[in-house]
Amino acid sequence: MRLLIADDHDLVRDAIAALLRAGGCDEVAVAGTLPEALAAVQAAGSFDLVLLDYDMPGMEGIEGLIEMKRTFPAQAVAIISGVARPSAAREALDAGAIGFVPKAMPARSIIGAVTLMASGSVFAPFDFLKQEEPPSQGGLSARETEVLRGICAGRTNKEIAREMDLQEVTVKLHVRTLTRKIGARNRTHAAMIARENGWF
Amino acid sequence: MRLLIADDHDLVRDAIAALLRAGGCDEVAVAGTLPEALAAVQAAGSFDLVLLDYDMPGMEGIEGLIEMKRTFPAQAVAIISGVARPSAAREALDAGAIGFVPKAMPARSIIGAVTLMASGSVFAPFDFLKQEEPPSQGGLSARETEVLRGICAGRTNKEIAREMDLQEVTVKLHVRTLTRKIGARNRTHAAMIARENGWF
DNA sequence: TATTTACCTATCCGAAGGGATAGGATCACG
């Protein structure tokens, strides 16, 4: 079995690579960035499986996966991550990933997961995916979440209103209610809270 | 050599543990949280070295290290981290850590680093420590940095002025210049930029 | 000494944020 594992932390990457080699993977190549990973696939022709870290130079979340699937549509690619939320996993699978491996997964499961994905089956821990998002965002409604996303991008109420096709007053209402809900003092504080909890 | 490695990501933790075992460590215990690590030290009496992840339930940055050193003053404790900045490493060493291991370190260096620390020598990669903070904050002055810290806490200009013993107008001046310097559209954007770069 | 840099204060202004209150529309659920 021929693998490529890409993670920007040398220690973590090489440790997992060693674990896979010990588990019976014939060839485990490594990369530290998305461009390196792309070059490695180009050079090798293809791998049985490519593991991409969700937080790595060049990835920008799910964008890196999309880029790799666009460049090498037939390549089996999985995402590995320590911080991503269930929604990110679902997005990755929707974008064509063959699997999603949380770093919190037991080490003894990795060999099985990798073998499964290399053979063409989709792998994703059920108990991870079934975690719902709502509780993680303090019970914000869909609109409020959208507005909060705009706040985090540093946009003004007027700009948010334009892009959501709403009146500015409506945005202000959402801002007021959402800051109350999450216990923020103002929009800046709300943005920081959203950040700290990794909502976006 | 008897080690304890604590990291909340099972996969990473066990992979590194396997790497260390392969490197000749007789006994490598593991823990997934700070309380677990404390309990493990309590149960074992002591280890030649304890590796604590900087981002782990119960750690709160450097606080977890301080707690362990307070509970077991004689225990050699090192910090391992994937995201921490040089200043955090210096703080850790000041707080009594026997070393600081960035996860970006080459895997082949870990055995040597661990052996070194277990034998009582302080270990910290020189090229990591020597990275200076100033350039990371876009050339902000001391006052501007203080104001930015206040913004990130969600405080208003008036509140920042009070706690810094300044006039509100002065704070506004600093806000204006610092947002320009870091290329932010407004205070909220500035706070997000500071967060993304891990300035606080 | 002159210049630069960081720092502090002031006034004035328009734009944006934050809050109260009130009302209407839609949809799901009991």
Add this chain to the structure above:
DNA sequence: CGTGATCCTATCCCTTCGGATAGGTAAATA
């Protein structure tokens, strides 16, 4: 069918922010 939740709009009001402009001090430096 009523009730509640969510969402949208509206009008007033006051606070805060962001910016322009115009000063001043102190310390380091050329």
